[in-house]
Amino acid sequence: MHPRTGGSTRFRNWDSFISSAQVLLGQAEDALAAGDLVFALEYAYQAGLRTAGARTATSPVIARRKRLPSGAWEQLALVGQDSAEWARRLGAYSRTRSRVNSGIERDVDPAVVEELLAAVREFFEATVVGEGAAAA
Numbered sequence: 001m002h003p004r005t006g007g008s009t010r011f012r013n014w015d016s017f018i019s020s021a022q023v024l025l026g027q028a029e030d031a032l033a034a035g036d037l038v039f040a041l042e043y044a045y046q047a048g049l050r051t052a053g054a055r056t057a058t059s060p061v062i063a064r065r066k067r068l069p070s071g072a073w074e075q076l077a078l079v080g081q082d083s084a085e086w087a088r089r090l091g092a093y094s095r096t097r098s099r100v101n102s103g104i105e106r107d108v109d110p111a112v113v114e115e116l117l118a119a120v121r122e123f124f125e126a127t128v129v130g131e132g133a134a135a136a
Contacts, residue, residue: 013057021050021124028117037108038100041116045097048090048120051127052076055083086123090116 028043052072056062059079068075073091077084093116099105 014054017050017054017057018124018128021047021054024050025117025121025124028120032113032117037110037113040113041093041097041100041108044113044117044120045090045093048093048116048123051120051124052083052087052090054127055079059083082126086126089119090123 024043024047028040028047031037031040031043049072052075056072056075056079061078061080062068062075065078069078071091073087073094077087093112096105096108096112100108
């Protein structure tokens with residue numbers, strides 16, 4: 001049961017998204033340490049998406065909307081100004097991820113993976129202990 005809600009579904013979803021994001025962050029760090037940049041990129045990006053899901057799952061703005069954009073980053077941008085900045089920042093990696101996943105790009109720049117992982121870690125922490133809880 002979530003301490004702020006008495007167990008509402010919205011906050012159970014938040015817990016599920018955060019738990020999943022935490023696991024994916026660990027997998028991204030492990031993959032990066034092993035030199036598997038493709039998996040590190042994917043896991044880090046997925047962790048960002050799960051963290052975005054946590055914010056949108058608890059957002060009253062999202063709950064009130066009848067029609068939502070289909071993309072996670074577009075939905076996150078509706079939550080508030082800070083979330084919109086995170087959506088812009090992390091959504092910028094979408095093209096790289098897509099090109100790597102489709103095989104168009106075979107070599108992943110380690111600096112790009114490290115930047116993404118650092119940004120997702122920061123987003124995750126902000127969501128868990130900071131503005132994400134306040135934005136929800």
